Amino acid sequence: MKKHPMLKYMKETGPQGDRMPMIMCPGCGSGQVLNAILHAVDRLIQEDGARKENFVFITGVGCSARLTSHYLNFDSGWTIHGRTLAIATGALLANPELRIIVITGDGDTGAIGGNHFIHVCRRNLDLTIVCINNGLYGMTGGQVAPTTETGISTTTTPYGNTEESFDLCRLAEAAGAPFVARWTTAHPHQTIRTLTKGIRKKGTAFIEILSQCPVHKKQSPVQMLKALKQGTARVKPGEPPVEGKIPIGEFCNLDKPEWIQSYQKVLDQFSNHRTPVEV
Amino acid sequence: MNTRNLLEPGVYYLQGAQACLEGAITAGCRVYGGYPITPATEIMEHAALRLPQVGGRFIQMEDEIASACVLLGSSWAGEKAMTATSSPGFSLMQEAISYGIMSETPMVIVDVQRPGPGQGYITTSQEDVMQARWGHHGEGSAIAIAPASVQEMYDFTIEAFNLSERWRSPVLIMCEENVAHMRERLIVPPLDTITVINRKKPQDLGIPPETYLPWGHDVVAPMANWGEGYNINYIGLVHLEDGNITKYDLAMHDRCVRRLHDKIEGNVDAIAKLETKFVETCKHLIVCYGSVSRTAIEAVVEARQVRGIDIGFLRLKTLWPFPEEQLRRILPPVDTVFVPEMNLGMMKHPIAEALRDRCRKIVPIPCLASLHTPEYILAKIDEEIR
Amino acid sequence: MTPIKRFEIRIAGFGGQGVVTIGKILGTAFTVYEKKNSVNTQSYGPESRGGACRSEVVLSDGEINYPFVRKADIFVALSQVAFDKYVADLKDDGILLIDPNGVSVPASAKKSCTVYEVPAMELSHEIGSTKFQNSVALGALYPLIKPFVAEDSLRKALTDNVPPKTVEPNMKAFEKGKTYLTSHHPDL
Numbered sequence: 143m144k145k146h147p148m149l150k151y152m153k154e155t156g157p158q159g160d161r162m163p164m165i166m167c168p169g170c171g172s173g174q175v176l177n178a179i180l181h182a183v184d185r186l187i188q189e190d191g192a193r194k195e196n197f198v199f200i201t202g203v204g205c206s207a208r209l210t211s212h213y214l215n216f217d218s219g220w221t222i223h224g225r226t227l228a229i230a231t232g233a234l235l236a237n238p239e240l241r242i243i244v245i246t247g248d249g250d251t252g253a254i255g256g257n258h259f260i261h262v263c264r265r266n267l268d269l270t271i272v273c274i275n276n277g278l279y280g281m282t283g284g285q286v287a288p289t290t291e292t293g294i295s296t297t298t299t300p301y302g303n304t305e306e307s308f309d310l311c312r313l314a315e316a317a318g319a320p321f322v323a324r325w326t327t328a329h330p331h332q333t334i335r336t337l338t339k340g341i342r343k344k345g346t347a348f349i350e351i352l353s354q355c356p357v358h359k360k361q362s363p364v365q366m367l368k369a370l371k372q373g374t375a376r377v378k379p380g381e382p383p384v385e386g387k388i389p390i391g392e393f394c395n396l397d398k399p400e401w402i403q404s405y406q407k408v409l410d411q412f413s414n415h416r417t418p419v420e421v
Numbered sequence: 422m423n424t425r426n427l428l429e430p431g432v433y434y435l436q437g438a439q440a441c442l443e444g445a446i447t448a449g450c451r452v453y454g455g456y457p458i459t460p461a462t463e464i465m466e467h468a469a470l471r472l473p474q475v476g477g478r479f480i481q482m483e484d485e486i487a488s489a490c491v492l493l494g495s496s497w498a499g500e501k502a503m504t505a506t507s508s509p510g511f512s513l514m515q516e517a518i519s520y521g522i523m524s525e526t527p528m529v530i531v532d533v534q535r536p537g538p539g540q541g542y543i544t545t546s547q548e549d550v551m552q553a554r555w556g557h558h559g560e561g562s563a564i565a566i567a568p569a570s571v572q573e574m575y576d577f578t579i580e581a582f583n584l585s586e587r588w589r590s591p592v593l594i595m596c597e598e599n600v601a602h603m604r605e606r607l608i609v610p611p612l613d614t615i616t617v618i619n620r621k622k623p624q625d626l627g628i629p630p631e632t633y634l635p636w637g638h639d640v641v642a643p644m645a646n647w648g649e650g651y652n653i654n655y656i657g658l659v660h661l662e663d664g665n666i667t668k669y670d671l672a673m674h675d676r677c678v679r680r681l682h683d684k685i686e687g688n689v690d691a692i693a694k695l696e697t698k699f700v701e702t703c704k705h706l707i708v709c710y711g712s713v714s715r716t717a718i719e720a721v722v723e724a725r726q727v728r729g730i731d732i733g734f735l736r737l738k739t740l741w742p743f744p745e746e747q748l749r750r751i752l753p754p755v756d757t758v759f760v761p762e763m764n765l766g767m768m769k770h771p772i773a774e775a776l777r778d779r780c781r782k783i784v785p786i787p788c789l790a791s792l793h794t795p796e797y798i799l800a801k802i803d804e805e806i807r
Numbered sequence: 808m809t810p811i812k813r814f815e816i817r818i819a820g821f822g823g824q825g826v827v828t829i830g831k832i833l834g835t836a837f838t839v840y841e842k843k844n845s846v847n848t849q850s851y852g853p854e855s856r857g858g859a860c861r862s863e864v865v866l867s868d869g870e871i872n873y874p875f876v877r878k879a880d881i882f883v884a885l886s887q888v889a890f891d892k893y894v895a896d897l898k899d900d901g902i903l904l905i906d907p908n909g910v911s912v913p914a915s916a917k918k919s920c921t922v923y924e925v926p927a928m929e930l931s932h933e934i935g936s937t938k939f940q941n942s943v944a945l946g947a948l949y950p951l952i953k954p955f956v957a958e959d960s961l962r963k964a965l966t967d968n969v970p971p972k973t974v975e976p977n978m979k980a981f982e983k984g985k986t987y988l989t990s991h992h993p994d995l
Contacts, residue, residue: 211654219497220657222520232493233497233498235478240647258483412473433839434835434847603847715873722872
């Protein structure tokens with residue numbers, strides 16, 4: 143039987159590895175996202191000569207966070223809920239050669255991690271944020287999230303959600319991220335292409351992937367994938383969204399000074415000579 | 422280590438805050454993430470100035486939680502990192518400290534203590550000393566030390582980094598507002614006389630990625646960093662020596678947490694430092710820490726020389742792990758033990774426990790929001806003894 | 808230089824009178840230039856704005872334990888509020904240096920301690936601004952601490968602790984303060 147091409151990046155199942163039984167629920171979209179990310183990383187390794195040792199996957203807490211520790215044969219960190227981007231900031235300042243991919247969820251990014259999210263976008267640090275948005279808190283049992291649509295019933299909105307929801311892409315753009323995009327688990331090829339571009343991008347790349355949570359939404363995964371395909375419409379940068387459809391596509395791709403590059407100018411003042419130290 | 426633009430050997434007149442940061446960069450700190458808070462801001466401002474001069478990077482983060490998290494990421498990526506805060510910020514950092522303990526991450530946090538609870542005030546205090554041990558959720562200890570002078574802000578900060586690298590542990594520098602703000606002489610010795618310790622690495626021990634156990638090999642595991650090809654996964658959950666988190670059972674959980682606990686609490690003699698004067702045969706005793714020890718020694722000398730009171734002096738340079746055995750080994754049985762603290766009585770608890778059968782009475786001398794004067798301590802000694 | 812075990816100087820005034828800088832300069836002169844030991848502390852925060860702002864220097868040839876003033880040897884008071892708040896901590900036979908235009912000393916205090924006056928604000932004004940009153944006070948303080956610290960050390964420390972563009976007027980102010988005191992007290 144032919145092996146899945148991305149298995150080369152994953153731990154072996156055995157005494158050391160835990161690939162099977164898989165922790166994800168049947169029909170969960172996270173596995174599709176992981177597949178897409180690995181394809182993108184593979185392209186960078188094959189096409190750009192990127193070093194596998196430089197890739198670091200950082201996750202927080204939630205279903206999305208489970209993708210690294212159990213499965214990946216890369217440097218990684220399964221860290222504090224919402225704080226992945228602050229941790230990633232520290233790692234980049236220590237070693238700017240690291241190619242950091244943060245895999246996060248809509249709660250991890252949009253709620254507890256909200257502050258760190260907008261500041262990373264503002265600072266334009268060179269990392270990639272892959273936000274798996276299933277519109278709720280999956281790991282803890284299906285509570286409402288800042289991305290849950292108005293009216294939806296969840297375990298903490300049993301009478302229907304009375305709040306408005308975030309558009310995380312617009313938030314990222316407004317906060318200053320130069321590369322912002324949204325796809326869904328029903329758009330695998332586009333996702334891989336955009337992820338490749340995003341990881342290559344020098345600066346903050348925010349890529350949101352709408353994903354299905356069949357267990358808490360109580361729908362079949364096939365149904366949900368169809369809905370994701372039909373309920374979204376691609377827009378080009380600057381184009382208005384199509385009525386009644388969630389906009390998907392690459393929304394912006396700007397050239398802006400990246401944080402490490404800007405700070406290097408400060409470092410360069412002191413690199414070549416002894417400065418009389420004034421305290 | 423790159424010593425470019427460190428302070429040259431000589432005599433300086435600096436604030437404790439500045440001396441602390443100079444010690445940090447001398448010890449190899451090259452990443453600083455911070456947030457403004459009175460009375461710790463001066464440390465951060467000095468970091469903004471000095472980090473690029475020594476080839477490091479400084480960033481002002483959006484809050485204290487983010488600042489503490491910068492330390493985790495930086496340490497895992499291979500660079501020594503520090504932040505400084507005050508008491509309310511220290512509360513915010515507890516989750517990151519707890520994570521640092523479980524993931525065995527070298528990191529240094531300075532708490533310039535101010536009174537609480539809440540926003541309290543912006544003067545001096547020792548009200549966080551219990552929090553240093555018990556403030557993070559869960560078992561496991563961080564190491565906590567208490568400098569008392571500008572020179573010690575430099576020396577103890579170098580020691581803090583050495584301890585954090587040697588034991589793969591968060592180290593908390595529990596200083597006080599008055600020490601951070603006072604100006605005093607700092608003597609910088611020739612740099613080649615300063616010991617700087619770096620984390621043991623599997624590469625140095627000839628352990629390749631295939632056989633590397635991230636939490637094994639030794640009491641303190643050698644530490645692989647991101648970017649070195651070791652596929653190291655940093656985690657906050659209970660784990661096996663090889664990093665596995667899914668083969669969970671109670672025995673594995675017990676082993677993991679006890680190992681963390683014993684790493685610090687089982688090595689108190691190697692970690693904890695204290696200082697004594699006049700204790701060989703004293704009748705009474707003062708036990709103190711931080712800048713209160715400066716008042717206490719002044720009071721002790723006066724009590725002995727002027728008032729003929731046979732009182733000894735013990736200063737805890739390390740607060741945690743608490744050196745209970747050392748205290749019991751060094752001290753003779755005494756009558757009254759005085760414990761002056763800039764709080765309503767915190768370290769008096771482990772002190773009382775340590776000397777439970779070695780003294781007649783423990784007398785706390787609390788003083789909130791300002792440093793005890795020698796008169797204040799002497800009056801209490803008089804009241805009790807005469 | 809006369810050896811000292813422990814000598815305590817407190818300077819106090821309104822926030823903005825440059826009290827903190829005087830303390831820094833004294834500490835720098837004694838530690839960096841005289842190569843002795845000193846601790847310099849100051850009051851911090853709102854209490855220093857509009858209220859009594861305090862700076863202290865403890866000098867010693869040896870170790871300094873307790874870092875604050877217990878009983879000041881010299882108290883420099885530049886405002887009445889500061890004087891009232893801190894005069895009790897002055898040694899009975901201590902030295903008081905005041906700005907007579909801002910501070911009036913009750914007769915009871917005058918009995919035991921030695922009082923020197925320097926119209927610091929007025930003399931600073933003669934140079935063009937009241938901003939230099941602290942350097943005037945420092946200049947007047949110099950003859951009182953001559954046994955411990957060389958004038959050159961104070962001048963160097965002053966240069967270290969004021970903005971480069973203001974070194975010249977600050978030096979003038981220092982000279983004014985020194986001359987005022989020595990001309991009124993030729994024994995110093």
